[in-house]
Amino acid sequence: MAGKRTRVKRLPKRGHYDRQTIDAILDEALVCHIGFEAEGQPYVIPSLHARVGDVLYLHGSSASRMLRRLGEGVPCCVTVTLVDGVVLARAVFDQSVNYRSVVVLGTAQPVADPDEKLAALEALTEQLVPGRWADTRPPTRQELKATAILALPLDEASAKIRTGPPGNAPEDAEDYAGTWTGVLPITQVVGAPVPAPDLPKGVKVPQALADYGRRFAR
């Protein structure tokens, strides 16, 4: 799974290379950050993603500079990060953050086949809200043409995870005995759905939306 380039070197205990761990983080995250280079300058752009088996799908406007550049076959890096808490130690040096992140390296291929494009869009839609595909109008031929889909194989990927309490040095226990130390948990939560101005009266919030909050509950 992980090549030399994705091996976690700093704090190697935090590195994970099994697909179960990697997939769970990719699937939970709503946004990813795509890194690529253009004219000698690296760019990092937030984007949506969806995993189908061994492939991470990315999408955007066919007119997007990023999608066009990625489609040329330049190396890219897609990173996903979930922040779980602020780790408050007694010493500034020991402070940290609990997180789960995945780094995928590779080259994304443009998807030309209309069936695979449609399947990727279904996955991207379901990634936003499970069950949403069935409720929405599928893309027209024109819309499909205006949408670029890229497939990035999960060949070279790794996860990095920090969990648990702060690693306080025993020496600090005395002088800083009065300093509160522990973890401040951070969670992404979903609020009550806000209807669009053009939503007709009487249209109920579907169960998938009402239940959505559970997805991020840990």
Add this chain to the structure above:
Amino acid sequence: MAGKRTRVKRLPKRGHYDRQTIDAILDEALVCHIGFEAEGQPYVIPSLHARVGDVLYLHGSSASRMLRRLGEGVPCCVTVTLVDGVVLARAVFDQSVNYRSVVVLGTAQPVADPDEKLAALEALTEQLVPGRWADTRPPTRQELKATAILALPLDEASAKIRTGPPGNAPEDAEDYAGTWTGVLPITQVVGAPVPAPDLPKGVKVPQALADYGRRFAR
């Protein structure tokens, strides 16, 4: 503020270039994503950051490959993204996400001056939890040496923001009148502080931590 490279080309209405908008997003975000290139491969690594005036400070272990590479003066990109909601339209093509993001391009300089290093560490600590610096043990000379601080000037930066309801096409109102459409708000919230196993009994949660949740409240 924004050069040609940070001008938002796709959906230019979403682009913002004033420092007030840019700073507010940088200051609210807990993590950033740092993009850089090494041996022809772009990397995107999650990290902590803190803004002091016109400078974005990054830090890490002096032994970190990323910090060493950035310190060589290679171009980098630091991106910060806050996700505010899932935008559910009637058509798959019109679905979106409400977000606020900032992209900073430039070259980071290693900070050698011990006073500036200490001030940057204070800002990074306060960025995690306001008021935390006063409660924690400052870094020793050894710890300062083991910590690399980089300064990235906010010379070339832009923000991209999407807010508001879905942009439904009027044509979809009839056939998909029964589809719920609107926004599912997403917020980062802070849970009850979890004490470290070595926290002595009787140490109270400081007010700054108890009030912390407000920071993300919108």
